[in-house]
């Protein structure tokens with residue numbers, strides 16, 4: 001059976017459905033046929049969204065792009081997928097304990113936390129200490145912080161920051177662009193009890209982690 005998108009198109013198209021959430025829409029034109037790789041989220045999309053997909057495929061229309069992004073944003077913020085469970089107990093720090101202690105400051109629900117299984121072995125130019133996945137509502141913390149020489153308040157600050165992401169969802173402007181750290185987010189972040197100390201430690205941490213790595217610990 002033809003998909004509604006194929007019925008809407010006035011030019012030859014081919015659709016490949018997938019579930020890759022980082023590239024939810026891409027288009028290629030080959031031999032006069034538009035090949036659309038689409039995330040399943042668009043399968044039952046309302047017609048204006050399907051029309052936007054076609055407009056974007058042919059004309060790279062900016063307004064169409066905004067509609068597509070808004071649809072994806074809505075989908076991923078509403079549908080909570082199951083997260084692969086990660087261990088919260090490290091060799092030094094217990095993330096669940098940290099999380100529970102911060103919960104009165106950041107009241108959130110349905111969020112899990114664990115040590116990430118990826119350390120990021122590349123060059124130490126920038127380190128991602130934590131991430132929050134809106135899709136699975138999971139906080140992942142970089143295991144390089146599971147270290148007795150990393151002060152607890154710094155780990156707490158990182159966890160607090162990621163918890164705020166669950167509390168203050170990213171905002172979207174009219175062009176479909178996301179602001180991850182909104183003004184409201186930054187204000188709440190500064191309310192972390194040892195914010196200044198944590199920021200100071202963060203500044204010097206590259207040298208710290210470099211030395212730790214050289215000493216063969218990580």
Ligand SMILES: [Zn+2]
Pocket residue numbers: 161165180181
């Ligand atoms: Zn952030």
